[in-house]
Amino acid sequence: MNVKPIYNLTPQSRNFVERTIIDLAGIQSGMLRENFVTFAKQLSKFKQPANGLPVLIPFIPEIFDSSQKFEIKSSEIKNLIYGSVEEHYIGYRLSFNNSTFATNFVLKDDFREKVMSYTEDLLFARRRIQDLVKEFTSVGAFQTRNVPHLGHERIIDEMLNHCELVVINPMVGPKKIGDIDSEKLKGIYDSVLRPRYQNKITFIPIRANMFYAGPREAIHHARIRRWLGFTHFSVGRDHAGAEGIYNESAATDMTKQYQNNLSIKIITHGGAFFCRLCDKVVLKNHCNHSKDTLTEISGSDFRHCLNMKKTYPFAALDVQQWASKNLKSLQT
Numbered sequence: 001m002n003v004k005p006i007y008n009l010t011p012q013s014r015n016f017v018e019r020t021i022i023d024l025a026g027i028q029s030g031m032l033r034e035n036f037v038t039f040a041k042q043l044s045k046f047k048q049p050a051n052g053l054p055v056l057i058p059f060i061p062e063i064f065d066s067s068q069k070f071e072i073k074s075s076e077i078k079n080l081i082y083g084s085v086e087e088h089y090i091g092y093r094l095s096f097n098n099s100t101f102a103t104n105f106v107l108k109d110d111f112r113e114k115v116m117s118y119t120e121d122l123l124f125a126r127r128r129i130q131d132l133v134k135e136f137t138s139v140g141a142f143q144t145r146n147v148p149h150l151g152h153e154r155i156i157d158e159m160l161n162h163c164e165l166v167v168i169n170p171m172v173g174p175k176k177i178g179d180i181d182s183e184k185l186k187g188i189y190d191s192v193l194r195p196r197y198q199n200k201i202t203f204i205p206i207r208a209n210m211f212y213a214g215p216r217e218a219i220h221h222a223r224i225r226r227w228l229g230f231t232h233f234s235v236g237r238d239h240a241g242a243e244g245i246y247n248e249s250a251a252t253d254m255t256k257q258y259q260n261n262l263s264i265k266i267i268t269h270g271g272a273f274f275c276r277l278c279d280k281v282v283l284k285n286h287c288n289h290s291k292d293t294l295t296e297i298s299g300s301d302f303r304h305c306l307n308m309k310k311t312y313p314f315a316a317l318d319v320q321q322w323a324s325k326n327l328k329s330l331q332t
């Protein structure tokens with residue numbers, strides 16, 4: 001398949017083209033079919049958070065043979081998806097670049113082929129997950145995009161209290177600057193963590209866009225996992241937030257509120273900490289010790305240590321060794 005012409009566009013628009021192809025595959029596969037918005041009035045359905053997030057196809061003439069267009073005010077989309085955030089909020093800037101959207105379009109051949117191949121990937125992932133559910137009965141999705149520290153391991157432990165199998169299930173798509181390539185985390189899980197967890201974890205990435213829309217996106221993610229066939233999904237501290245704009249418990253609060261609408265069991269937690277008195281990693285509110293005995297386990301501190309070739313106290317040494325050996329490839 002020759003996909004080269006797609007990348008003759010500028011880097012900025014390239015991300016929007018790639019995002020659009022990813023969304024179109026989501027729609028075509030069925031995963032995002034109910035989220036697809038083809039005229040302005042359809043947006044009102046998404047005032048109900050239980051319906052997930054609206055998926056709009058931006059009007060990008062380069063990718064269409066023919067198309068019609070419609071307008072929705074930027075502020076309307078921003079307020080609906082993100083709440084009252086500033087226009088320069090990174091989640092909004094990465095997800096939307098204009099207020100003109102396409103409908104009744106015919107894609108050019110190159111783009112259609114790429115959409116088709118992404119669609120097949122999603123359907124293949126769904127079949128794998130459905131097979132795993134037949135084998136294990138309860139299978140949870142753990143969404144993570146970072147090199148796993150002891151906090152992640154503690155969350156996996158907690159999920160295994162509810163599920164027979166945990167699938168590390170990052171969403172792969174255009175990244176924020178500084179994000180690592182989560183598809184490449186497979187090496188750590190396969191060679192280091194899977195044996196440690198006696199094969200009770202496995203790694204299956206899915207191609208889907210992030211919006212960094214915090215609580216509403218947590219519900220969107222849960223709906224995607226339900227479509228994929230998972231029985232459980234975990235939502236933690238500041239799920240799908242960026243720049244600290246959402247309250248740390250906003251996502252867990254909202255998913256609990258809508259649990260009955262979701263047809264997938266949500267496992268919530270308030271994040272992992274090291275407790276000095278327990279002398280181990282605990283989930284928030286899982287021990288009775290006061291806040292000042294707890295140290296936050298931070299993905300960005302861990303990343304900083306990896307970059308500085310220092311040891312991070314709250315990540316397994318074998319994971320750190322693997323990550324520092326493969327750091328260059330993880331970051332590109």
Ligand SMILES: [Zn+2]
Nearest residue numbers: 275278287289
């Ligand atoms: Zn404690």
